Amino acid sequence: MQTGLAHKYLFGPVASRRLGRSLGVDLLPFKTCTLDCVYCECGRTTTLTTERAAFVPVNDVLAELAEWLKSGGTADFITLAGSGEPTLHTGLAEVLRGIRALTNIPTCLLTNGTLFHLPEVRAAAALADVVVPSLDAPDPLTFARINRPAPGVDFDAYLQGLRTFAAEYRGALWLEIFIVPGINDSPECIRALAAQAAELHPAKIQLNTAVRPPAESFVRPATPAQLAAIAPQFTPPAEVIASFRATLHEQTSVALDEVLQLVRRRPCTVHDVAHGLSISFSAARAALTELSSRGAVIREVHAGLEFYRAPGA
Numbered sequence: 295m296q297t298g299l300a301h302k303y304l305f306g307p308v309a310s311r312r313l314g315r316s317l318g319v320d321l322l323p324f325k326t327c328t329l330d331c332v333y334c335e336c337g338r339t340t341t342l343t344t345e346r347a348a349f350v351p352v353n354d355v356l357a358e359l360a361e362w363l364k365s366g367g368t369a370d371f372i373t374l375a376g377s378g379e380p381t382l383h384t385g386l387a388e389v390l391r392g393i394r395a396l397t398n399i400p401t402c403l404l405t406n407g408t409l410f411h412l413p414e415v416r417a418a419a420a421l422a423d424v425v426v427p428s429l430d431a432p433d434p435l436t437f438a439r440i441n442r443p444a445p446g447v448d449f450d451a452y453l454q455g456l457r458t459f460a461a462e463y464r465g466a467l468w469l470e471i472f473i474v475p476g477i478n479d480s481p482e483c484i485r486a487l488a489a490q491a492a493e494l495h496p497a498k499i500q501l502n503t504a505v506r507p508p509a510e511s512f513v514r515p516a517t518p519a520q521l522a523a524i525a526p527q528f529t530p531p532a533e534v535i536a537s538f539r540a541t542l543h544e545q546t547s548v549a550l551d552e553v554l555q556l557v558r559r560r561p562c563t564v565h566d567v568a569h570g571l572s573i574s575f576s577a578a579r580a581a582l583t584e585l586s587s588r589g590a591v592i593r594e595v596h597a598g599l600e601f602y603r604a605p606g607a
C-alpha cells in the first residue's frame with residue numbers, strides 16, 4: 295500500500311536487486327559522503343567530509359517512519375542508504391534502535407565502511423540486521439582512482455576498520471565489490487581483492503557494476519560475461535547481483551510526488567519505478583512522462599537502457 299504522501303527522509307520502497315522491496319531512509323543532505331566514487335549513481339559528492347554530525351533530526355525521521363507504518367506501509371527491508379554515507383550521522387545508533395522499537399522489518403545498512411576505524415561507528419552499525427560494506431580497491435592507488443576519498447581517509451585504516459568490524463559483528467555481513475572496467479578488473483587486482491575479501495569472512499560477496507548512470511561518464515559497466523568470470527575467484531564465490539524480479543500489483547494511478555522522491559535519490563528505469571512503488575508499468579511510464587513534460591525529471595540513455603533522473607543529480 296502506498297501512502298501517497300511526499301516524504302522527507304523515506305523513499306520508496308525501491309526495487310533493490312538484493313533486498314527485494316526496500317524502504318530507504320536517508321539521513322543526510324544530498325550527496326554528503328566520505329568518498330566521491332567515480333561510479334556513484336547519485337552523481338559527484340558535493341560535501342566530501344569525514345566530519346560526523348546530526349545532519350537531520352532523529353525524532354523527525356522516526357516520526358515519519360511511524361506514520362508510514364501506521365498508514366499500512368510494508369517492505370522486505372528498511373535500508374539506511376540514500377544520497378550519502380549513513381555512518382556520518384552521529385545518531386545512527388538511535389535511528390536503528392528506534393526502528394527496532396517500531397517494527398520487526400529487518401534493517402540493512404549500506405556503508406562504504408570508511409568510518410569503521412571508529413569504535414562508536416562500529417557499535418552503531420552492529421545494530422543493523424544486515425551490513426553491506428564496500429571494498430572496491432586492494433591498494434591505496436586504486437582506492438584513490440575509484441573511490442576518491444576525502445582528505446583524512448587512510449586506506450590502511452579503512453581496511454583495518456573493516457577487518458575489526460567483520461570480527462566483531464554478529465549479524466549478516468555482505469560485502470559489495472563494484473567492478474569498474476579499466477580500473478579494478480585486472481587479474482592481479484581481482485586476486486588481491488579476493489584475498490582481502492576472504493579475510494573478512496563475509497556471508498555473501500556481491501559484484502556490482504554501473505547499471506545506472508554513473509558520476510563520471512567514462513565509467514562503463516562490466517559485461518555479464520566479465521562478472522561471471524570474476525565471481526568464482528572469491529571465497530565464498532561472489533554473486534552477480536541479478537535484475538530484480540517481482541510480482542506487480544496493479545495500481546492505476548500513483549502520486550507524482552512518490553515517483554519524484556524515488557528518482558531524486560537515484561536514476562530509475564520505468565521498471566524500477568513500477569517495481570519499487572508496486573504499480574503497473576503503464577502507470578509508471580505515465581507518471582515519468584508527465585514529470586518529464588514538466589521538466590521535473592530528465593530522460594537519458596545509459597548502457598542501452600532508458601533512465602530518468604532529477605535535473606542536477
Ligand code: SF4
Nearest residue numbers: 327329330331334406
Ligand atoms: S557510491 Fe556510496 S560511497 Fe561512493 S560516493 Fe556514492 S554514496 Fe559515497
